[in-house]
Amino acid sequence: MDRADIVHEAFQTRVKRGDFPKGAAPNGPLLPTEAVAIFRAQCLSRNLDRTSRKMQAAGQGYYTIGSSGHEGMAAVASALNPDDMAFLHYRDGAFQTRRSAQVPGTTPAWDMLLSFATSTEDPISGGRHKVLGSHSLMIPPQTSTIASHLPKAVGAAYSIGLARRHAPEHKTLKDNSIVICSFGDASSNHSTAQGAINTACWTSFQSVPLPLLFICEDNGIGISTRTPRGWVSANFEHRPGLKYFYANGLDLYDTFCAAKAAVEYVRTRRKPAFLHLSLVRLYGHAGSDMQQTYLAKETFETWESDDPLLHSARLLIDAGVLSTDEVLSIYDDAEAQCTRVAAEAITRPRLKTASEVMGSIVPPKRRCTPTNGPSDEAREAAFGSDMRAMSEPQHMSRLINWALTDLMLEHDEIALMGEDVGQKGGVYGVTQKLSDRFGVDRVIDTLLDEQSILGLAIGMAHNGFIPMPEIQFLAYLHNAEDQLRGEAATLSFFSNGQFTNPMVLRIAGLGYQKGFGGHFHNDNSLGVLRDIPGVIVAVPSHGADAAKMLRECVRLAREEQRVVVFVEPIALYPMRDLHDAKDSGWMQIYPAPDERIALGEVGVTGEGPLAIVTYGNGHYLSQQAAKILKEKGIQTRIIDMRWLSPLPEEAIINAIKGAKKVLVVDECRQSGNVSEAVMTLLSEQSNLPNARLAAEDSFIATGPAYAVTMPSCESIVQAAEKLWGAK
Template identity: 75%
Template sequence: MDRADIVDGAFRQSLQTGTFPAGASPQGPLSDEDAVAVFRAQCLSRNLDRRSRKMQADGQGYYTIGSSGHEGMAAVAQALRPTDMAFLHYRDGAFQAMRSHQVPGTTPTWDMLLSFATSTEDPISGGRHKVLGSRRLSIPPQTSTIASHLPKAVGAAYSIGLTRRRKIDGQVMPSDALVMCSFGDASANHSTAQGAINAACWTSVQSVPLPLLFVCEDNGIGISTPTPKGWIGNSFSQRPGLKYFCADGLDIYDTFRVAQEAAEYVRSRRKPAFLHLRLVRLYGHAGSDLQQAYLKKEVFEAWEADDPLLHSARLLIEAGVLSTSEALAIYQEAEDRCTRVAAEAVTRPRLHEAEKVMASIIPPPRETAPSNGPDQQERAAVFGSETKQLSAPQPMAKLLNWALTDLMIEHPEIAIMGEDVGRKGGVYGVTQKLIDRHGPDRVIDTLLDEQSILGLAIGLGQNGFIPIPEIQFLAYLHNAEDQIRGEAATLSFFSNGQFTNPMVLRIAGLGYQKGFGGHFHNDNSLAVLRDIPGVVIACPSRGDDAAMMMRECVRLAREEQRVVVMIEPIALYHARDLMTPKDGGWLSHYPSPDRRIPLGQVGVEGDGPLAIVTYGNGRFLSSQAASDLRQDDIETRIIDLRWLAPLPKDGVLTALCGAQKVLIVDECRETGGQSEALMTLLYEETNLPHARIAAEDSFIPTGPAYASTMPSRASIAAVARKLWKSQ
């Protein structure tokens, strides 16, 4: 027999016989009316769980991880305001049900059952997943089970204080709001949660406003692994900068009282707090989880005897708010409603076509105030004595710096964040002087934690900012790649375009640094980014291109709400010469602020019959090799991709018109590199003879062999000659 039915029968019998689990008497500020509302939300959540399991058994539901045992979160919702953004644990159906009660006109039963049925009419995901979430309720959808939403909750909380200091258009949360994020006791051990909580403490001790309430829902077990007794309390009660609160999550009066105290502390002090709730888990981890296979029967029967709905019913009856029959009637009414509404929800249309599934991967464009470019008077004041240098040719790092300066003058919602981006000006000087020009609120020196850097950006992006986070080296992204894959890139997909987190992520990367750092600072693999749906990847090769592409990246984020990544070739940041020392062949002039390179526009140099398709350092090396090939009467055209994702297929094919043969030069590895997609494109769309030269499937060493595994001027020329001479 389904444990959900066993718990249901036990609840009904307990009310009929008047036998309840022992507990404290009802005490605290929860009013009678609100206590009944909380109980109604709990009963709705419980019966939604039961109905989802029956829908799955009938082949009409597809994901049954539930909230039973965690219904105390309804009291937490009652203690907060509906304008407080909530990043929810997947067991928080009662929280959403209660918040729906706070916002007139919402239909939680219908909405959540449509989600369970994966109907296209599901108002949050459009049938893409069973997720909690609602635009009207300020609940962004979450799919995380490993607390990967905590870093962006930190970022969202930070954004509230930032909007109080820097007024911008488009902010979502009121200035007196707080952010709540909830998670389980098992997830609290994950490095993502630990990093986010550490970042909150780090921020708090520096007296930087961070109105954030962490809620740990401690049911004592993570799937099958018990949480050591006292672990959560001992781990989080003494953290610097973090106020600890603890409540009995089975007692709605105690939970509401403590949650209200915690919320008031966060709201008034603008500091983070940690609310620890004791709860139980009912029915196992999820619908497919057979807890009797790894737990003794007395363990989960003890949890079932501690059913939070039984505690709520007892408290309301003792308080004289409800009679036994009235409590049972509320519960029965919730079951009847869920049964009735579910019968209709399962008839509603579902997704079937790939095109419709993918429709929300790319966010919808949004209306933005028109801009006439950076204010010239402010520009003159900001650039100061550096104005005279604007007309002289410069390397990429300097032109990127100027482009960021102009963009920050033009768009006050831009904020830059990352390790060492402020006072130091970045490892390679790209953000030099920006903190002096625009202030520490907009150029934020962060702690050393890539997950927190990206979480800060995602959170700011959800509250009206255009964040430009920096990851110091491409190799460091792997510590935090799920913040892009699992959080930033999926938000529009799982919210049907209702929630977005636009950003321009800058990453110093690729290889060819002479004898520096080995594979920790040289990383010539973009595979981790290339396979994320919807993410735009830019990779400039020259300074003027970098400036114009950065402007397009910001436009894409600002107007089209895109997640954009710019890979900036480290070896070209300060490159000045192309063929001979002091020839200045790789310097370029700063393009006027109104010029940009549109997404998908490739660069073409020359019109020879041998086309070299490349990007980044490959363009630099191919330009050198082209000079050598010219001595053999082999004329080339160099096609610089510029945009690596989405692959600019039309631009490449147009640029190949008139070419006779094609060489692909890929500085990334042969396996998983850009060349694989380009070879496929040539095979499917052309009849041109082609070849490729790519990096070896190897890490990059330190020392004189730093470039030995990657294409070089000589090797490119050699492969080009062989291709050209081949029949």
Template identity: 70%
Template sequence: MDRAEIVHQNFLTRVGSGDLPPGAAPNGGLSGPEAVRLYRAQVLSRALDLTSRAMQKAGQGFYTIGSSGHEGMAAVAHALRPDDIAFLHYRDAAFQIARADQVPGQSIAWDMLLSFACSSEDPISGGRHKVLGSRALMIPPQTSTIASHLPKAVGAAYGIGLARRHPPEHRMLAGDAIAMCSFGDASINHSTAQGAINTAGWTAIQSVPLPLLFVCEDNGIGISTQTPKGWVAASMMHRPGIQYFAANGLDLYETARVAAEAAAYVRRRRKPAFLHLNMVRLYGHAGADLPTTYLPKAQVEAEEANDPLLHSVRLLDAAGALAPTEALAIYEETCARVDAVAADAVTRPRLETARDVMASLIPPKRACRPTNGPTPAARAAAFGADLKQLDTPQPMSRLLNWALTDLMLEQREIVLMGEDVGRKGGVYGVTQKLHQRFGADRMIDTLLDEQSILGLAIGLGQNGFLPMPEIQFLAYLHNAEDQLRGEAATLPFFSQGQFTNPMVLRIAGLGYQKGFGGHFHNDNSVAVLRDIPGLILACPSNGEDAVQMLRECVRLAREEQRVVVFLEPIALYPMRDLHEPGDGAWMGTYPPPDLRIGLGQPGQHGAGTDLAIVSFGNGAYLSMQARKKLLDQGVDARVIDLRWLSPLPEAALVEAVADCAHVLVVDETRRSGGVAEALMATLAEAGTPSFARLTAEDSFIATGPAYAATMPSADGIVRAALALVGAAR
């Protein structure tokens, strides 16, 4: 027999014979009927684990990471309200089952079995993944929650307090709600968990409301690596700003009592708490995992003897709530019922086509209240003396600052956050004066942790805000890219659009900063962003475009609930001149507030048909310089500024170059994995007769005079263009 069957038979035999494990007497926390309801939730969780393995063996089920040993989480659900948002560990079926019992109209066994079967009728993911989650139960789905959900739990908790001060239009969480996130003892060691815990404490000691309950389910092992005894307690008991609670997670009554104390502390004090529950893991990590291959058999058997269901039977009996014979009958009836329901669930339809799978990649549009733009009085108060300069040509950084001002005046849900964005006004001054204009609630100076910045944004987005986080430099994104890939972009996909986290992430990036910072401040790779399904990536090349594109990005996030990245070329922030010093040809005036550039709409400069130069960002600036030099040599070119890098405006691009004899792609990102690869494929598939590319080298960027040596230059574009046109002639 496998370990699951051994645990099952042990339960039947020991309850039937009265051979129950020793332990403390039931100590408050639950009435008799409440304890019985939670026991039923525990038993249903166990029965689902058993059935999921039988389904897998029959080829009808596809997920066997179970919750056996963690059934005490039912008591944590009992301690919370069903409108308290819960970001769950993947072993928390008992929590979801117990919460479903608090909300009328739920069919939790059926719903979870549809998930095991990957049926398209699964109400949370539609068959895309076996996930815990439910919109009705306020449980956003997680994919593989190895602590990656903790930063957004911090953000959600912060958003509860912020919404009390500044209620957003699409507010989801009650003002007195709390947020909860659960995770294992192995996950606590992940940098993501440590960053989130640190951020929660850092925020709390500043007396900022952060009603968050961390729940660590400590079963002593992560897959096969054991956690040192006492490690979790030692590392968490004295964390500043976070109150520590601990309970025996095998004891239903103690867990309910201590969880209620922890939840009451968080709800009353609006401060974070850490609930440490000692548990056991039964069956191993997943169906294919054999714990006896890496643990002594005696240790495995000792944990099986400590089965929390056996403890619950003992406690219920001692409390006079349920006799062991009745507890055994509930177990047997539940197992039989789950098997019967599963036999029907496996017959339900599954996803079949790519279109089916991708149907929820893009979140649904939502109705938003109409906006007429900021009033003249509001603009005059916010802009002050700047108002008189709106018609004067300005560089990109200044125009972006004004665009952010107008957008924050118009959309009260917009909140900016990041390192140095507030009082300092950003490293490059793009957010100057915004802190004075809108206050600390909407201009949040964060701690230096990109994971926490993005987690804050994701959590705020789930409570109706329109977050605009800033990552100081593109290279810093790599510290936190999974918050975009594994959390933000997947949320609508795995919830069928029932949960969303719209945002506009601003990133200062790309290369060509003269002699400053090398690779860390000149990063010319966007591959990690273009590889995320559903994410929109925008990159302006000049100030007027930047303003109008940023307005469209905000509209996409607000009305279409999209995750948008707005990549701002650092080297072009201060750019004033194009061809000659003092010509001011790269500055622009501030576009009227009602103008924007639509998603997928490229720009075109010139109408020459000899050559189309396709580029973006700094490349568009250099291509404009090259265009003038080429005209002097008899080549009449046009410059196509892509503006939108994901999804690429392929149809618009093909149309824009259709009447040109040749096409040159100029890509400041690297040859391998760069944007040009996709552009060249697009042109080839469209049958473009003559095209070539000029890209950056596959290299990091140097500091000092060689800052641009590995990237395209205006003269290099001219040479490549002449070679392409000349070869054809």
């Protein structure tokens, strides 16, 4: 028999004969009506689990990860306000069913069974996944997360205090709200969890408000690997800045009491707390997991004998709240409801086409109050003596700094965060003076943890802010890329556009730095960014473009709720000259605050028959090469793509009209980067002869050989001559 059926029959049989597991007497502040409501949610969650397994067995449902054994989370839901944002562990069906009863108009059985059936009518994901989540319940969708939701929970909690001082236009959370984040004991060991909890402690230790409740659902096992007894309490009980609470998660009275105390502490003290619940896991890890293949029968039978529903039944009967018949009636009614509703849910339509599946990758646009840009008075106060320098050509890093200043003057909901962005002004001085201009709560010096930096941004975006996190170097992004890939980019997709986390992520990257850092500070690969659905990737090549593109990136985040990555070429930050020493050929005048370069708009220099399609440092080098080629009688047009994802295909094809041949110059590696996509575009939509010059599939060295694996002015000239002379 299926273990779910064994547990089901055991519950009914044991309740009828009064055969309950031993435990403490009912005690604490839980009122009878609330206790019954919790039990109803527990019974519904249990029977939803059983129904989902039957649906999967019949080919009518997909991907079951059950909540059985974790029904104590219904008591936690009762201890919270229904508008407290909840980032949930995937075993928290009981939390969602209980919260549903607290919010009028929701239908938990129908909603969750539609999700199990992957129906397009599923109110959270639109049939894209079996997920917990609900917009009306303030539960952003979570799939099979392994702690990746903890960093953004920290960010959302941090945003509540910041919103009191700088209320964003699209604020979501109330001033007295708290954020909760639940996860398993195995997930608590993940570096992402450790980093997020450490960030919370670090923040709390400095008395910065952070109303966040971590909830560890400790069932003693992660898939097949056992958690050492006592490990969770030993690991988290004495963390600085983190208040520890414990409850027996099988006891709804004890769980409610501890949760109520923890919630009260977090809400009144505005400090993080850690609620440790001891639970059991029933049925195995997921529908396809056969725990009897790796666990002794005695082990999982012991867990089954400690069924939390049996504990709840005993407690409610002993408290005189319910009779035996009433307990069984509530349970049987939940089973009948699930059976009846499932029969209808499986008939509802499912996704059929690629366009339907992809319909929510790009978030919906939202209405924003029009702005007229920063006032002259505000600019003069912020820029000070820099105003006089604006009439003179400047290098890229300074123009980005000024663009950030104007944007932060115009939009109070913009906040910067990252290592060294505040007092130091960034590794390359790009954010200098911004902390003085806007304060430490809008220019946030974070600890050294890229996962926490991105999580802070994602969480703040949940509450209406436009975060602009900075990653110091492109190679450092790989420590935290799942925060983009698995969290930020998927939120709109899995919530059918109901939840969004717009942001503009700034990254110093690409190659050509002379004599500094090698690969770790010169990472010439954008493949990790370009293959994330829905993410926009922008790369400017000089200061004026950088300022105008950055403004468009903020508009895309603010009005279109997009996740945008703005990669700033490190080697071009200080670049002044183009052809000769002190010619100032790469310096630019700061463009007026209302000037933007639209998404997909490419830059074109020249009208020659040889088109060079490039970006970033490649644009700079191609301009140098163009002068030499002109002297050799080869006229060029240089097309700066600017926007690398999505690739501006139409603009590129239009820009090469009238050309006779096309050379693609890519400073990134040959494999998995931009030039492959451009060459594919040319083969599909153009019959012009073409060639490609890209970097070697190599890491970058330090010292004199820093650029030998990448295109140079000389190699561009050679490639152009070869292509032009080819028949």
